[in-house]
Amino acid sequence: xxxxxxxxxxGGVHDTFWQYCNQGELRLQxxxxxxxxxxxxxxxxxTCGTFDLEWKPLSGRGKxxxxxxxxxxxxxxxxxxxxxxxxKLEEGPQFLSNPQGxxxxxxxxxxxxxxxxxxCEDAAGPFKLPVFERx
Amino acid sequence: MGYDLARMRDxxxxxxxxxxxDTDYHADYAAARVKDPNYHFLDSEGLAMKAFYRALEDSGxxxxxxxxxxxxxxxxxxxMAELLGIQPKLNTSxxxxxxxxxxxxxxxxxxxxxxxxxxxxxxxxxxxRYGGAQIRGGPMSYYYYHPWGWSSQGAHWALMFKHHxxxxxxxxxxxxxxxxTIRNHxxxxxxxxxxxxxxxxxxxxxxxxxxxxxxLFDYCLVNDGGxxxxxxxxxKAKDLPHAPVLVDxxxxxxxxxxxxxMQWLVEDMFYTYLSTxxxxxxxxxxxxxxxxxxxxxxxxxxxxxxxxLEGFGFTxxxxxxxxxxxxxxxxxxxxPVNTSGGxxxxxxxxxxxxxxxxxxxxxxxxxxxxxxxxxxxxxxxCSMIGAYPFIFRRGA
Numbered sequence: 001x002x003x004x005x006x007x008x009x010x011g012g013v014h015d016t017f018w019q020y021c022n023q024g025e026l027r028l029q030x031x032x033x034x035x036x037x038x039x040x041x042x043x044x045x046x047t048c049g050t051f052d053l054e055w056k057p058l059s060g061r062g063k064x065x066x067x068x069x070x071x072x073x074x075x076x077x078x079x080x081x082x083x084x085x086x087x088k089l090e091e092g093p094q095f096l097s098n099p100q101g102x103x104x105x106x107x108x109x110x111x112x113x114x115x116x117x118x119x120c121e122d123a124a125g126p127f128k129l130p131v132f133e134r135x
Numbered sequence: 136m137g138y139d140l141a142r143m144r145d146x147x148x149x150x151x152x153x154x155x156x157d158t159d160y161h162a163d164y165a166a167a168r169v170k171d172p173n174y175h176f177l178d179s180e181g182l183a184m185k186a187f188y189r190a191l192e193d194s195g196x197x198x199x200x201x202x203x204x205x206x207x208x209x210x211x212x213x214x215m216a217e218l219l220g221i222q223p224k225l226n227t228s229x230x231x232x233x234x235x236x237x238x239x240x241x242x243x244x245x246x247x248x249x250x251x252x253x254x255x256x257x258x259x260x261x262x263x264r265y266g267g268a269q270i271r272g273g274p275m276s277y278y279y280y281h282p283w284g285w286s287s288q289g290a291h292w293a294l295m296f297k298h299h300x301x302x303x304x305x306x307x308x309x310x311x312x313x314x315x316t317i318r319n320h321x322x323x324x325x326x327x328x329x330x331x332x333x334x335x336x337x338x339x340x341x342x343x344x345x346x347x348x349x350x351l352f353d354y355c356l357v358n359d360g361g362x363x364x365x366x367x368x369x370x371k372a373k374d375l376p377h378a379p380v381l382v383d384x385x386x387x388x389x390x391x392x393x394x395x396x397m398q399w400l401v402e403d404m405f406y407t408y409l410s411t412x413x414x415x416x417x418x419x420x421x422x423x424x425x426x427x428x429x430x431x432x433x434x435x436x437x438x439x440x441x442x443x444l445e446g447f448g449f450t451x452x453x454x455x456x457x458x459x460x461x462x463x464x465x466x467x468x469x470x471p472v473n474t475s476g477g478x479x480x481x482x483x484x485x486x487x488x489x490x491x492x493x494x495x496x497x498x499x500x501x502x503x504x505x506x507x508x509x510x511x512x513x514x515x516x517c518s519m520i521g522a523y524p525f526i527f528r529r530g531a
Binding site: 069074129 | 266267268275278279280281282283284285286287290293294295297298301302343344345346347348349392393395396397398401402
């Protein structure tokens with residue numbers, strides 16, 4: 001059963017990101033020349049200015065570097081408490097996400113986590129949301 | 136990335152703040168809370184106008200003397216010029232830090248002589264919210280993570296403090312000392328929204344979480360108000376009613392690479408933004424942290440205070456929160472902070488009220504909350520959009 005979620009930012013490069021998610025893949029843009037990986041999506045490399053960015057598959061491994069829990073409701077779809085984590089991905093970028101199968105009470109500094117997807121739905125339709133479980 | 140230090144040094148102290156005005160934060164908030172039907176509530180334009188006329192009177196200048204205008208809030212500059220009945224030679228809009236640096240540059244370059252910066256925002260009356268699905272603008276981090284249920288400006292500060300806790304072992308009690316100190320200052324300011332609401336550390340610890348680990352009392356207020364600040368060539372500020380307050384230095388470091396993925400917020404805790412922009416401001420002023428008597432940090436949340444102390448070099452990294460204990464940031468302490476109550480307890484004026492308080496302190500007219508013998512004050516905003524410090528000095 002798909003969870004209702006607040007609307008994604010869609011259009012252009014954002015659609016590409018979610019299309020990969022829907023195939024069960026976490027891919028982020030990277031510049032092979034500058035060895036840079038970007039998140040959120042970019043129109044160009046921030047270093048060399050090339051528009052030729054490649055959607056690189058990621059390992060899905062990372063570590064929790066911060067987290068917070070919303071105790072006040074911000075979205076109709078999500079009654080509190082809502083746990084969020086910042087995952088430092090193995091490839092560098094920091095990725096804001098949700099813990100899957102654990103809560104803030106289980107988190108420790110640099111807790112190793114691995115990628116999984118959950119079935120969600122917003123106004124644009126069903127989609128797979130990248131979240132993280134304990135590695 | 137160099138800058139011409141000789142030219143910046145030459146600009147130091149050439150422009151003065153000569154007038155400040157603000158609105159009745161405490162009375163307006165109290166009336167709004169009880170929905171007083173007989174109270175004359177002002178909208179954003181009205182609040183800005185009230186602050187302007189108070190600042191003009193404070194400055195001893197005439198409206199005709201104003202030849203530059205900076206505006207902030209929902210009021211746009213052509214409408215403001217119309218309401219004021221002036222034809223400015225400088226129009227600038229944005230935040231207090233953007234408009235103030237533009238005003239200093241324009242006055243120093245000779246483009247104009249006297250600039251009024253005007254802000255008004257009836258945010259409580261307008262029901263402005265700073266999080267949730269309706270947010271679709273501003274920095275990408277304000278809206279891009281909606282599908283994960285992550286929203287609100289305040290949540291940024293929760294992530295930053297959590298990282299500080301994980302890395303340095305900081306505690307909520309230590310952070311509570313910041314909230315309590317700033318609230319104590321507000322009780323000495325009759326115009327502060329929270330003037331009559333003293334708070335203990337126990338009150339703080341008992342308050343509900345908004346975004347764990349931050350409590351309600353870690354966050355700034357949401358209230359209506361207006362502020363006006365009038366700047367003028369320092370050499371034409373000597374015969375006015377008050378001691379001029381000189382703009383001695385400022386710096387800017389805007390958000391750069393990887394800003395939206397929150398690397399600078401979380402792991403860096405804005406150290407790079409603050410230390411880089413702080414060096415510019417200190418260099419321009421010819422000062423260092425030991426020369427600063429009074430600090431006015433933009434307190435969107437308590438955690439900003441230790442972050443600024445670390446970033447500007449008042450303390451070592453990781454020691455900012457320890458410095459905030461035992462009265463060091465209170466009146467009579469080593470470095471009094473947000474002496475009017477800041478945005479947490481005086482008024483959420485997006486940094487504008489911080490500048491007003493710096494001016495009142497440097498004029499030595501802050502009454503019960505006056506910092507003894509204060510000669511310099513530093514104000515700074517820092518968030519996902521960058522860091523913007525200013526250093527002020529009491530002029531002759």
